[in-house]
Amino acid sequence: xxxxxxxxxxxxxxxxxxxxxxxxxxxxxxxxxxxxxxxxxxxxxxxxxxxxxxxxxxxxxxxxxxxxxxxxxxxxxxxxxxxxxxxxxxxxxxxxxxxxxxxxxxxxxxxxxxxxxxxxxxxxxxxxxxxxxxxxxxxxxxxxxxxxxxxxxxxxxxxxxxxxxxxxxxxxxxxxxxxxxxxxxxxxxxxxxxxxxxxxxxxxxxxxxxxxxxxxxxxxxxxxxxxxxxxxxxxxxxxxxxxxxxxxxxxxxxxxxx
Amino acid sequence: xxxxxxxxxxxxxxxxxxxxxxxxxxxxxxxxxxxxxxxxxxxxxxxxxxxxxxxxxxxxxxxxxxxxxxxxxxxxxxxxxxxxxxxxxxxxxxxxxxxxxxxxxxxxxxxxxxxxxxxxxxxxxxxxxxxxxxxxxxxxxxxxxxxxxxxxxxxxxxxxxxxxxxxxxxxxxxxxxxxxxxxxxxxxxxxxxxxxxxxxxxxxxxxxxxxxxxxxxxxxxxxxxxxxxxxxxxxxxxxxxxxxxxxxxxxxxxxxxx
Numbered sequence: 001x002x003x004x005x006x007x008x009x010x011x012x013x014x015x016x017x018x019x020x021x022x023x024x025x026x027x028x029x030x031x032x033x034x035x036x037x038x039x040x041x042x043x044x045x046x047x048x049x050x051x052x053x054x055x056x057x058x059x060x061x062x063x064x065x066x067x068x069x070x071x072x073x074x075x076x077x078x079x080x081x082x083x084x085x086x087x088x089x090x091x092x093x094x095x096x097x098x099x100x101x102x103x104x105x106x107x108x109x110x111x112x113x114x115x116x117x118x119x120x121x122x123x124x125x126x127x128x129x130x131x132x133x134x135x136x137x138x139x140x141x142x143x144x145x146x147x148x149x150x151x152x153x154x155x156x157x158x159x160x161x162x163x164x165x166x167x168x169x170x171x172x173x174x175x176x177x178x179x180x181x182x183x184x185x186x187x188x189x190x191x192x193x194x195x196x197x198x199x200x201x202x203x204x205x206x207x208x209x210x211x212x213x214x215x216x217x218x219x220x221x222x223x224x225x226x227x228x229x230x231x232x233x234x235x236x237x238x239x240x241x242x243x244x245x246x247x248x249x250x251x252x253x254x255x256x257x258x
Numbered sequence: 259x260x261x262x263x264x265x266x267x268x269x270x271x272x273x274x275x276x277x278x279x280x281x282x283x284x285x286x287x288x289x290x291x292x293x294x295x296x297x298x299x300x301x302x303x304x305x306x307x308x309x310x311x312x313x314x315x316x317x318x319x320x321x322x323x324x325x326x327x328x329x330x331x332x333x334x335x336x337x338x339x340x341x342x343x344x345x346x347x348x349x350x351x352x353x354x355x356x357x358x359x360x361x362x363x364x365x366x367x368x369x370x371x372x373x374x375x376x377x378x379x380x381x382x383x384x385x386x387x388x389x390x391x392x393x394x395x396x397x398x399x400x401x402x403x404x405x406x407x408x409x410x411x412x413x414x415x416x417x418x419x420x421x422x423x424x425x426x427x428x429x430x431x432x433x434x435x436x437x438x439x440x441x442x443x444x445x446x447x448x449x450x451x452x453x454x455x456x457x458x459x460x461x462x463x464x465x466x467x468x469x470x471x472x473x474x475x476x477x478x479x480x481x482x483x484x485x486x487x488x489x490x491x492x493x494x495x496x497x498x499x500x501x502x503x504x505x506x507x508x509x510x511x512x513x514x515x516x
Contacts, residue, residue: 001306012301015293016285020278023301024445027274033442035273035305043270043281043301044337047293048259079302079337184291187282 001249005040008244009081009111011072012045014053014065014088017186018217018237019045022087025241029254039248042081044072053090054176057141065091066099073104077111083247085114085240087217089138092117093145112247119243120213120236121151128157128211134234135160135204137197138215140172148215160209162200170200175218182218189222197223205231259507263298266502267339267369269330270303272311272323272346275444276475276495277303280345283499287512297506300339302330311348312434315399323349324357331362335369341505343372343498345475347396350375351403370505377501378471378494379409386469391416392492393462395455396473398422398430406473418467420458428458433476440476452480463489 008026012019023043032038050068055061069091073084091097092115101113124134134157136148143161152159161167173196178184180192197219201212211232214220220235227233245253266284270277281301290296308326313319327349331342349355350373359371382392392415394406407417419425431454436442438450455477459470469490472478478493485491503511 003306005306007304012299013293013296016296017282020282020285023281024275024278027278028445033436035271035308035310035441038271038274038303038305040306041270041301041303043299043303045296045299045301046265047296048261048263048298050293052293075337079333178291183293187286 001037001039001252006082006248007040007042007080008248009073009076009084010041010043011069011076011084011086012043013047013050014069014086014091015183015218016045016047017221018087019043021217021221022085022237022241025238026245029238029242029245030252031254039245039252042076042079044076046072053088053096054139054141054172057090057093057095057145064096064099066096067103069096070100070103073100073111073113074107074109077109081111083112083114083244085116085244087237087240089116089215089217089236090142093142093147095145114240114243114247116236116240117147117151120215120234120239121155123239124157124211124234125155131156131158132210133158133160133208135207135209135212136215137171137200137204137212137219139175140164140168142215143167148213160204160207162203166203167200170196171216171219174222175216182221186218186221194222198228201228201231201233205229259295259297259510264340264506265298265300265338266506267331267334267342268299268301269327269334269342269344270301271305271308272327272344272349273441273476274303274305275479276345277301279475279479280343280495280499283496284503287496287500287503288510289512297503297510300334300337302334304330311346311354312397312399312430315348315351315353315403322354322357324354325361327354328358328361331358331369331371332365332367335367339369341370341372341502343374343502345495345498347374347473347475347494348400351400351405353403372498372501372505374494374498375405375409378473378492378497379413381497382415382469382492383413389414389416390468391418391466393418393465393467393470394473395429395458395462395470395477397433398426400473401425406471418462418465420461424461425458428454429474429477432480433474440479444476444479447480455481456486459486459489459491463487
């Protein structure tokens with residue numbers, strides 16, 4: 001590892017397990033055979049300070065969590081990070097993400113914030129020349145924000161989604177249900193959460209999606225597979241991990257994946 | 259989570275996967291049903307700056323990694339951490355650990371450093387009133403340093419170890435072999451590494467150990483079980499995780515384990 005390799009910052013706590021999943025995928029996507037080969041990483045998890053992103057987008061809470069996320073990014077910058085990833089797709093919905101970028105700009109924080117949505121669409125565009133129908137599974141807030149639909153359409157890709165009620169029951173509930181959701185039961189994930197997400201993938205595949213984006217960072221905790229019943233699974237967390245490794249040290253990026 | 263809850267610091271990179279395993283076990287050992295219930299944690303992983311602990315203890319390298327570890331602890335303190343854990347048993351061997359504590363004292367860094375070895379012995383003493391024979395599996399450096407043997411003996415517990423050549427082949431190699439060791443192949447761990455560690459546990463059990471300490475933080479990555487063939491497995495990483503949660507917020511410690 002070169003001495004001037006930038007430190008990768010991770011905004012932790014959104015959610016806590018998802019942030020560790022990103023950190024782990026950064027290790028997995030780095031060429032390394034001993035401890036010293038791995039890249040410098042700082043993870044700051046202050047979950048109690050960051051209000052729920054879905055609650056804000058759905059209009060159930062007033063405080064925009066973008067301000068608290070920007071404060072964590074600033075702390076990472078002060079600790080020496082020059083590249084930062086936020087392992088929460090919902091935080092990339094424009095009502096939150098724009099507050100993060102505006103706050104950082106106002107405070108003259110010049111850290112490079114890697115945009116997970118842009119990276120996922122870029123990765124899909126490079127893997128699938130031409131237009132394939134792509135399905136999206138996310139929180140209801142991310143779905144309603146249209147952030148993935150807009151980015152995919154701008155790249156010329158057709159988007160497949162489920163109607164909102166079905167999507168909420170199969171995906172949002174798999175993340176947020178107090179009884180079986182991943183935020184309350186991450187280790188291990190419940191069978192109920194996994195089955196609902198698999199059902200969502202199956203319905204998108206039946207609607208002719210050739211790839212399905214797991215566009216909420218809790219989802220790959222339940223479905224780690226790279227394909228399900230012939231449908232390619234695009235793990236947004238792994239795409240972000242690879243983008244962060246590439247941004248910090250392109251020669252260290254593990255080959256043969258993406 | 260109370261607003262004055264201290265931030266838990268994790269010295270990352272020693273090794274990188276082990277640090278994430280500690281961070282994950284801190285989450286698992288915290289009473290939480292939503293993101294905001296989890297404790298504040300900062301993890302700083304600068305693996306290239308910290309020389310291999312075993313190489314130093316075995317006399318194959320001159321630089322004492324204790325200085326670099328102390329520097330990471332200081333950075334965590336500057337970032338606001340008040341409690342720190344080091345998820346590397348080998349770094350707790352006195353030739354390294356004493357340098358860490360002396361360096362921090364000289365720089366007037368008053369952070370609370372939770373000692374993994376002391377916590378493991380305390381946990382065993384509280385679970386097993388009276389003396390049970392306890393086996394120890396670790397790197398060869400930790401074994402030679404005698405840090406676990408001394409702490410267990412001081413607590414009145416009989417210690418079972420393997421002869422050094424057997425221990426090196428079954429445990430040190432499972433961690434360090436470039437071909438199958440956990441440091442080079444952590445995700446997934448190789449069958450060969452797991453089989454060797456299980457063989458080590460089996461031999462200690464045959465030598466009448468009633469509990470076996472996984473006293474190297476790579477070992478639970480290969481053997482997550484809480485018991486193997488009737489022998490209790492003491493995961494030093496999980497004990498450290500519980501000690502850190504208890505130190506930061508005792509009322510948040512998950513009940514019914516230890």
